Amino acid sequence: MERGSAQSFGYAAAMNSRLSLRARACRQSVRWMLAPIFRAGRSIIVRRRALLRVAALTRLPVVPCIKVSADTLRGVPIEWSVGTHQQARRVLLYFHGGAYLVGSPSVYRGIAARLAQWAQARVACVDYRLAPDHRFPAAPDDALDAYRGLLERGIAARDIVLAGDSAGGGLTLACILKIRDAGLPMPAALVLLSPWTDLTLSGASIRDNTSSEILLDPAMLEEAVRDYLGGQDARQVLASPLFADLHDLPPMLVQVADGEILYDDSRRLVERVQAAGGSAELSVARNLWHVWQIFAGKMPEADAALHEIARFIVRHAHAA
Helix, strand or coil: CCCCCCECCCCHHHHCCCCCHHHHHHHHHHHHHHHHHHCCCCCHHHHHHHHHHHHHHHCCCCCCCEEEEEEEECCEEEEEEEECCCCCCEEEEEECCCCCCCCCHHHHHHHHHHHHHHCCEEEEEECCCCCCCCCCCHHHHHHHHHHHHHHHCCCCHHHEEEEEECHHHHHHHHHHHHHHHCCCCCCCEEEEECCCCCCCCCCCHHHHCCCCCCCCCHHHHHHHHHHHHCCCCCCCCCCCHHHCCCCCCCCEEEEEECCCCCHHHHHHHHHHHHHCCCCEEEEEECCCCCCHHHHCCCCHHHHHHHHHHHHHHHHHCCCC
């Protein structure tokens, strides 16, 4: 298989395009509990409270070998997830999703705990400032400060991987552009889960996949763009990194589901990174949904995706 070409996860449910029973149950949870949070017209305060409530109701207990603790990096709040039964050999700096409007590290403890175990990593989930209280470029500024904070603690860039989902995936790219352009040491790799890379919403899948998308609402994305940018140009590269000069980036893994409306945000990103001479892998899951990885521990498809991420992290962050 050529570098960066689309591939399916190596588990039977994806290969034969049939979901596990647990994934089918999780799909219904997405429709009933999560999708209403991401519909247009709801107040941001209501969305934030609803997401935290759903996360608290559905969260699995954190495994005993993972310690969760609060910290700050250059004043930016983070939440550490660290394994207590093995040596953490690398650091994963994670930016959560939520359309730049909602979300928090607590929602992502399932992902953080498993990646801490499977990638032998300390996972720092960044609680960056959210819009509309703090509009662009507050989030990219926080992202860069968090990365600088790791470097200032003596953590080698080659031992750091940046990752994020949805808006957090776009923020991961904005962060790496700021790192590169500031002349800072580059991290070992990037991992993007269904990244939102184009705030102009120009991808064909925004229109073509509306019938298969079960979580995101195109009208809500338009609202999020207005709230996040406050009238600023959506094509500027730290807001829509799809349009950036993508040369000299670390190796990149992009996971996306084939039926989501942001599919083209991933596909076009990988194509443009490859055209700029970079290394990018596009891993496409069949019949799943936007950021299905958050169901880690609840369905095998999510665990398989995180195992793929862990292998990629270990392969590229060669910590001593």
